[in-house]
Amino acid sequence: MRDQLEEAFKHQDDGYGRAQHLNRVELPKRFYKSVDVVRDEAGYSVTLDGRQVKTPGKKIPVVVQSxxxxxxxxxxxAAQGEFIDPASMPMVRLINSAVESGEEMVPAFRAEIGKFAGNDLLLYRADSPQELVAKQEKNWDGALVKLARHFDVAFQPTIGIIHQKQPDSTLEKLDAALEGQGLHMLTALVSITGLTGSGLLAIALLHQLLSADEVWTAAHVDEDHQIRLWGEDDEAMERRAKRRTEFDVAVKVVDWLR
Structure with missing residues (x-):
């Protein structure tokens, strides 16, 4: 399954790795003048000079329901200049990856989110220093309480990194929380899961239990603690900013398709 997911999300190496790679190769020249949105019985499509946009790899027409x-x-x-820079098109890249993955990947994407949720970032706690412990409790306990109340589940957090199995009933109900979600939605949720390291945060966002900013803050408790200790690293902060762009794009997809 993971091999399939990695193939489907090549554009998301470290959240933006493929975009970085594209910056190092020769960019294609812009070949169109007009950009429009059209609607037919299948949904909404983008057209370039009247021609429907297709994915770059498999040449599949890109149709969305929002x-x-x-x-x-x-x-x-429309924002592209003389050259087409995929690094500046995170929404297009995300939806292209969904379309090229195909509907057959829906069960795999759903299972991946559940896999993260069962071994989630929020469930493995530090025992020191106290400042970090307190930050984890403040940002993670509230999220777990909201999830527990909303889905009538129980969690078993643990200290350290030794695997702690979560109750089967909890995992089943969390999986059910993704039932009925389509390919584009699940693609966005897998992106959010990978960028935050948390399936629980992705599920909480989907069900509007947490805001996007609350999710992002919770996902970076440990990283922010290290920044407070050692200061900011310019390269690391640049990577984080680019990951935030990918995250915000995925959140918009969730909001529009919810």
Whole structure:
């Protein structure tokens, strides 16, 4: 399963690795003048000079069910200058990856989120220093309480990194929380899961138990603690900013498709 997921999300190496790679190769020249959004019985599509956009690899027509999503992709296409820079088109790249993955990947994406949730960032705690312990409790306990109440589940957090199995009933109900979600939604949720290291935070975001900022803050408790101790590293902060861009794009997809 993981090999399939890695193939489907090549554009998300470290959240933006493929985009970095694209910056190192010759970019194609812009070949179109007009960008529009059209609707038919299948959904909304972006057109370039009247031609429907297709994915770059498998040449599959890109159709979405949200006007806002189609308009966002059209905006990225329209914003291109003399050259087309995929690194500046995170929404287009995310949806292209979903379309090229295909509907057959829906069970795998759903299972991946559940796999993270069962071994989640929020469930493995530090025993020191006290400042970090307190930050984890403040940001993670509240999220777990909201999830527990909303889905009528119980969690078993642990100190350290030794695996702690979560109750089967909890895992089953969390999996059910993803039931009925389509390919584009699950692609966005897998992106959020990978960028935050937490399936629980992705599920909480989907069900509007936490805001995007609350999710991002919770995902970076440990990293922020290290920054307080040792200061900011310019390269690390640049990577984080690019990951935040990928995260915000995925959150928009969730909001528009919810």
């Amino acid at each position: 006007l806002e999503l189609a308009q966002a992709m059209a905006g990225e296409w």
